[in-house]
Amino acid sequence: MSVDSVEQSKIGAPSSGVEPLILKRWSPRSFSDRSIHPDDLKKVFVAASWAPSCFNEQPWRFIVGHRGDAIFDRIVDALIGFNKQWAGSAPMLFLTAAKKTFSRDGSPSEFHIHDTGIASAMLILQATALGLHTHGMAGIDKSKAREAFAIPEDFDVCAAWAMGYLGDPDALPEPYRALEKGARSRKPLEEFVFNAWETPAIFGV
Numbered sequence: 001m002s003v004d005s006v007e008q009s010k011i012g013a014p015s016s017g018v019e020p021l022i023l024k025r026w027s028p029r030s031f032s033d034r035s036i037h038p039d040d041l042k043k044v045f046v047a048a049s050w051a052p053s054c055f056n057e058q059p060w061r062f063i064v065g066h067r068g069d070a071i072f073d074r075i076v077d078a079l080i081g082f083n084k085q086w087a088g089s090a091p092m093l094f095l096t097a098a099k100k101t102f103s104r105d106g107s108p109s110e111f112h113i114h115d116t117g118i119a120s121a122m123l124i125l126q127a128t129a130l131g132l133h134t135h136g137m138a139g140i141d142k143s144k145a146r147e148a149f150a151i152p153e154d155f156d157v158c159a160a161w162a163m164g165y166l167g168d169p170d171a172l173p174e175p176y177r178a179l180e181k182g183a184r185s186r187k188p189l190e191e192f193v194f195n196a197w198e199t200p201a202i203f204g205v
């Protein structure tokens with residue numbers, strides 16, 4: 001299966017009428033060697049900055065490493081299990097962290113991870129628009145990441161992300177090769193859009 005045919009097979013159902021950019025995004029584990037132009041890299045983080053957030057506090061922080069630099073190596077070091085292997089082939093990795101308290105008054109926020117998730121969503125869609133791919137990772141040793149980057153206690157370490165251009169799926173070992181070529185699936189709306197708890201919403205009259 002070629003890189004192009006994998007790409008085509010991953011596109012979400014166009015019949016849904018959803019924005020093509022959203023349907024085009026997916027999470028590969030195979031990345032090519034091609035590096036990301038600094039202008040494009042900047043754009044994805046500017047896109048993140050335009051995310052909404054509670055009190056416009058913008059609690060997200062990103063720590064960005066490029067393959068070959070010490071920051072990248074430290075992020076790889078904090079990854080767990082197989083993430084360490086496949087993500088190490090991406091041209092860049094970044095960590096997300098979220099400020100636990102509001103800067104306006106020092107009170108605890110319950111929305112910092114939520115808002116960092118929204119910023120990450122904006123970022124990955126902008127990346128998709130630029131022909132890039134992204135892959136989020138929960139499989140990180142958060143204590144290791146915190147120590148490696150001296151992340152203060154007032155921040156939660158959230159996730160790691162790989163970003164780059166799509167690579168050859170056959171470069172992956174099984175079972176990841178099969179996953180890379182496999183179909184994507186989603187829950188039906190009845191399972192998560194309700195009128196009352198666990199009562200599927202009715203759209204229209």
Ligand SMILES: Cc1cc2nc3c(=O)[nH]c(=O)nc-3n(C[C@H](O)[C@H](O)[C@H](O)COP(=O)(O)O)c2cc1C
Nearest residue numbers: 025026027028029083135136137138139140159184
């Ligand atoms: C916060 C978060 C954590 C994830 N953790 C991992 C991970 O540790 N390793 C991995 O291979 N994929 C990870 N994924 C990728 C998901 O498995 C993937 O997004 C999901 O299966 C849906 O596939 P799609 O993104 O191609 O639509 C993570 C995704 C997110 C958003």
